[in-house]
Amino acid sequence: MSRRKSRSTGAVFGIDLGTTYSCLATVNTAGAPEVVPLLDGSLTLPSVVLFLGADDCMTGEPARAQSRSRPDDVCSLVKRRMGDGDWRFVSHGRSWSAPAVSSLILKALVNDTAFHAPGQVQDVVITVPAYFGDEERRATKLAGEYAGLTVLDVISEPIAAALAYGFARLDPGLVKGPSEEVALVYDLGGGTFDVTVVELAERRVAVVAIDGDHELGGADWDEKLAVHLSHAFTAAHPDAEDPLDDSAGSQALVLAAERAKRELSEKTSTVVRVEHDGHTVDVPLRRDDLERLTGGLLDRTVQLTRSAVAAARERGLGRIDRVLLVGGASRMPAVAARLTKELGVTAELADPDLAVAKGAAVYGEKKAIERLVHADLTTRGQLADGAPLDAASAADFDAACARLAEALGLTTERVRRTAQVQVLNVCSRGFGVMALSGRTGEPEAVFLVHRNDRLPVAVRRSFGTVHDDQQVVTVRIVEQGGGAESEHLDDNKVVAEASIIDIPPGYPAGSEISIGLRMGFDGILELHAWHEGLADKPLTVHVETSAALSQTDVARERAQVARVRRRDS
Ligand code: AMP
Numbered sequence: 001m002s003r004r005k006s007r008s009t010g011a012v013f014g015i016d017l018g019t020t021y022s023c024l025a026t027v028n029t030a031g032a033p034e035v036v037p038l039l040d041g042s043l044t045l046p047s048v049v050l051f052l053g054a055d056d057c058m059t060g061e062p063a064r065a066q067s068r069s070r071p072d073d074v075c076s077l078v079k080r081r082m083g084d085g086d087w088r089f090v091s092h093g094r095s096w097s098a099p100a101v102s103s104l105i106l107k108a109l110v111n112d113t114a115f116h117a118p119g120q121v122q123d124v125v126i127t128v129p130a131y132f133g134d135e136e137r138r139a140t141k142l143a144g145e146y147a148g149l150t151v152l153d154v155i156s157e158p159i160a161a162a163l164a165y166g167f168a169r170l171d172p173g174l175v176k177g178p179s180e181e182v183a184l185v186y187d188l189g190g191g192t193f194d195v196t197v198v199e200l201a202e203r204r205v206a207v208v209a210i211d212g213d214h215e216l217g218g219a220d221w222d223e224k225l226a227v228h229l230s231h232a233f234t235a236a237h238p239d240a241e242d243p244l245d246d247s248a249g250s251q252a253l254v255l256a257a258e259r260a261k262r263e264l265s266e267k268t269s270t271v272v273r274v275e276h277d278g279h280t281v282d283v284p285l286r287r288d289d290l291e292r293l294t295g296g297l298l299d300r301t302v303q304l305t306r307s308a309v310a311a312a313r314e315r316g317l318g319r320i321d322r323v324l325l326v327g328g329a330s331r332m333p334a335v336a337a338r339l340t341k342e343l344g345v346t347a348e349l350a351d352p353d354l355a356v357a358k359g360a361a362v363y364g365e366k367k368a369i370e371r372l373v374h375a376d377l378t379t380r381g382q383l384a385d386g387a388p389l390d391a392a393s394a395a396d397f398d399a400a401c402a403r404l405a406e407a408l409g410l411t412t413e414r415v416r417r418t419a420q421v422q423v424l425n426v427c428s429r430g431f432g433v434m435a436l437s438g439r440t441g442e443p444e445a446v447f448l449v450h451r452n453d454r455l456p457v458a459v460r461r462s463f464g465t466v467h468d469d470q471q472v473v474t475v476r477i478v479e480q481g482g483g484a485e486s487e488h489l490d491d492n493k494v495v496a497e498a499s500i501i502d503i504p505p506g507y508p509a510g511s512e513i514s515i516g517l518r519m520g521f522d523g524i525l526e527l528h529a530w531h532e533g534l535a536d537k538p539l540t541v542h543v544e545t546s547a548a549l550s551q552t553d554v555a556r557e558r559a560q561v562a563r564v565r566r567r568d569s
Contacts, residue, residue: 012123012152012368014160014360015109017140019079019217020190021328022047022105023354024113024121025361031410033164033358033365038112044353045112048076049104051091055563059108068251075101077191080214082128082143083136099139100557103146104564110147111566123150125364127356129187129194130156130210131428133479134525135495142554146561152367158185158196159423160359161326162205165350181321182208184309186339186347187356188301189327191217195305197312197320203417206424209311209452211304211483216297218261218329224293225257226250229283233274236281243276252276264290265331291334298334302342307483309343311452323347326355369404369418376400389419427453430480431517431525434489435463444487445478448517451485458518464510465503473500473513477527500529507531 014033016023021044025035035043038060050063051073057063067074073091081087081098088095110121128140137154144151162185180201187194194212198205230244230253243249256272263270269286291298309320323345325336330352339347351358370389377383382396389397398412401419405412432447448459465473478492486492500513512532519525 010123010368010371011120012125012364013117013121014357014362014364015106015124015126015144016157016160016354016357016360017079017102017106017126017128017143018044018047018189018356019077019192020047020219021045021353022109023357024109024117025354025357026117027361027365029409031414033361035354035357036113036116038109039115045105045109046076047079047102047105048074049078049101050074051089051094051096052567054092054094056565056567057104058567059104060112068254069248071247077219078102078105080191082139083133085135094560096560097139097553097557099143100146100561102140102143103561104566106143106147106149107561107564108566110149121149123152123364123368125153125155125360125367126151127157127160127360128154129192129212129214130158130196130207130425131194131212131214132156133429133495134431134519135479137524146558153363155360155363155423156194156196156207156210156425156428157356158187158194158198158210158326159205159207159425160357160363161185161187161324161350161355162196162198162200162359163362163423164355164359165200165324182312182317182319183322183324184305184320184343185324185326186301186305186330186335187212187327188325188329188335189217190329191215191219193217193301193304193327195301195308197308197317199317203420204422204424206422206454207426208315208317209308210426210428211308211311213300213304216300218258218327220297221261221290221294221329221332222254222257224297225261225285225290226253228289228293229253229257229272229274232283233276233279233281237277237279240277240279243274246276249276260285261290261332265333287333290332298338301335302338305339305342315452320345324350324355326350326352328353363423366418366421366423369415372404373397373400373415373419376403425455427451427455427457427519430485431495431519432478432485432492433461433463433515433517434476434478434494436466437487443489445485445489445492446487447480447485448515449519451480456518456520458516460514460516463513463515465507465513466509468508469505470507470509470511471501471503471505473503473529474498475500475515475527475529477517477525495525496527498527498529500531503531 014025023044028034045060046064048063050058067076075089078098078101140154141151183198185196192214193216197209199208234242243253260272264287272283274281320343325347336347377392377400383392401416402412405415427449430447430451431449432445434443435446437444448461475498476494477496479495481492514530516528
């Protein structure tokens with residue numbers, strides 16, 4: 001294996017920070033995205049951390065191997081905790097938030113790929129499930145910052161998967177099909193499920209509709225199989241202890257179940273040996289058995305797929321031209337068979353483990369190229385600092401692309417397409433504010449931004465003050481909790497509480513307060529407020545997100561992460 005030549009684009013690497021595995025990719029000198037191998041040659045790192053002491057940890061495969069036998073010290077599936085501000089993993093007298101644990105995974109990933117990409121990994125794009133809300137995206141950015149990385153952007157995993165596919169199609173030599181296509185990306189990972197309808201066009205990759213469940217993934221298939229194996233074991237040895245009642249036994253069982261699940265993707269039957277409590281049983285298992293045991297889980301993914309397709313139809317896209325399967329667990333043959341039947345289009349297994357990281361690298365290259373074109377135009381005075389690229393004249397833009405193409409050894413067309421392609425996302429959940437109902441006088445959620453609204457989105461809505469001379473208005477921002485919007489507080493998650501302060505005296509009850517919610521391309525939320533008497537002057541808003549760590553916590557954790565020594569060999 002040869003050392004990778006560094007590209008002169010000021011490379012931006014793509015990272016798939018997965019629930020079970022993580023992976024780092026870049027765009028090679030030939031312009032193709034590729035995964036950077038780890039020291040041992042593998043392409044993915046298990047997203048698992050084993051805490052050995054206050055300042056010592058192990059990551060990756062050695063940590064994963066001990067995940068059930070040392071549950072107090074092993075942290076896995078941390079991605080499911082992203083955005084939960086109260087969650088901490090406590091081990092050896094230290095407490096770790098989800099971003100802090102994730103940062104150890106990121107550091108390990110960067111460290112282990114250093115042989116192939118020495119000293120280059122600084123600017124990165126990290127992927128998140130499409131349904132991650134504002135808090136989870138912020139937490140992901142924070143994880144990158146803790147790891148010492150510059151996170152240029154956080155993008156949705158299905159967009160990344162579509163980019164890995166869509167950009168290749170935009171390469172002039174590779175365009176074969178129609179220039180516009182609607183793809184459904186079905187992503188069944190280890191711990192999360194995401195379904196997204198994406199429109200691929202000449203200069204645009206746009207998410208049209210999303211749905212998903214972050215508590216559903218391959219690990220649920222393993223659990224079902226493990227329960228089946230434990231029943232088979234206890235039926236054969238009624239006096240023996242149930243392996244699931246013992247941490248080492250259940251670890252072994254779940255690992256055996258996962259292995260069997262993978263084998264059943266390749267062949268139609270296998271035999272699983274269960275050894276526990278001095279007894280052994282060989283359990284024959286057919287693919288049909290697995291499919292029967294886990295049918296309910298697959299049904300749930302199909303239901304969510306239907307709802308994404310229905311949402312896309314509402315937005316005028318009534319057809320699905322392609323079905324792309326990503327995520328390791330979509331290798332199960334039942335997935336492709338069921339989706340093909342459901343959607344009437346042959347489901348394609350599109351590089352399921354690596355597509356997301358590769359797509360993030362493609363997007364990273366786009367960011368790098370955009371940055372260079374931008375810098376070229378601003379230094380020549382052809383574009384104002386901070387202005388978007390499309391504010392430059394077409395001639396100046398083309399000339400900048402040509403200069404850059406020359407410098408990078410790429411075609412001008414490729415640089416232009418890469419810089420021009422727009423990635424458009426939609427909002428993953430509804431957002432609103434709690435207000436007193438005019439009807440009942442009770443607090444109710446009023447949604448301003450809705451799931452599947454195209455990003456960026458900016459919405460303003462008017463509310464009234466409750467008292468005369470009211471100086472302070474407290475606004476609670478809520479995020480849709482379940483699959484549908486609900487006006488009940490309990491069905492929603494309060495993500496931030498903001499106080500509008502210093503409202504001048506002299507205004508009666510019912511004076512207009514206008515609340516604006518804005519969500520950028522990155523899915524991160526901003527709140528603005530105006531008072532009717534001071535329309536030109538936004539009011540001061542203090543936003544305290546419930547999941548955000550305090551400044552003190554962030555400083556403490558940053559230092560804690562920096563102190564950690566890794567002992568993996
Ligand atoms: P990901 O989060 O995309 O890395 O997916 C990891 C999940 O894919 C885990 O639950 C794995 O057990 C599962 N997986 C990987 N390979 C296979 C396979 N050949 N058949 C079935 N599931 C698999």
